[in-house]
Amino acid sequence: AQSVTQPDIHITVSEGASLELRCNYSYGATPYLFWYVQSPGQGLQLLLKYFSGDTLVQGIKGFEAEFKRSQSSFNLRKPSVHWSDAAEYFCAVGAMDTGRRALTFGSGTRLQVQP
């Protein structure tokens, strides 16, 4: 079965600084990978997805992520963080594993942005 690990529970960065959120997955074949963002009291919004092809994918709000098969990672990056990026970020993996077709989510990373 697939699994997702987000090693950082909480990260604080200064506004304007760069950001990298880590995501490691476990799956025997090529996974489908996603990043979602959740603002307080809201649902999850899709930031970007990787299905195949170019390993560097661009998303909304200036985010990008890079799929590295050798490291089983799909880290989320942003060159310059804005105060409005403060939220919780979830990495998810989708796969056709023993008939399970839904997504498996990581436990999330809460991002705080300092002025």
Added chain:
Amino acid sequence: ETGVTQTPRHLVMGMTNKKSLKCEQHLGHNAMYWYKQSAKKPLELMFVYNFKEQTENNSVPSRFSPECPNSSHLFLHLHTLQPEDSALYLCASSRSIGQTTYEQYFGPGTRLTVT
């Protein structure tokens, strides 16, 4: 209305009450999902429906009863809940689940408090 809508947004109910959560998607999707999000716990998949048929039930207690009358609507009927069932309940939809996995689109959630 666009995207995925959920009503009510907030619900407070006693342990002996019966209530229902409603989800509606306006995206032309054929798969719908219920998730439970509790504080400090990963997102928990509860039920999956594909073309109105339930395809996954992740050992959810029978006090939660889903209903999917058509591909656009999903309900979660609640009865004799416990305080530990207090959480944010998220609905999501995606293209039909076939031989691959598609990204899911989430509603804003219903914040449920059981007293």
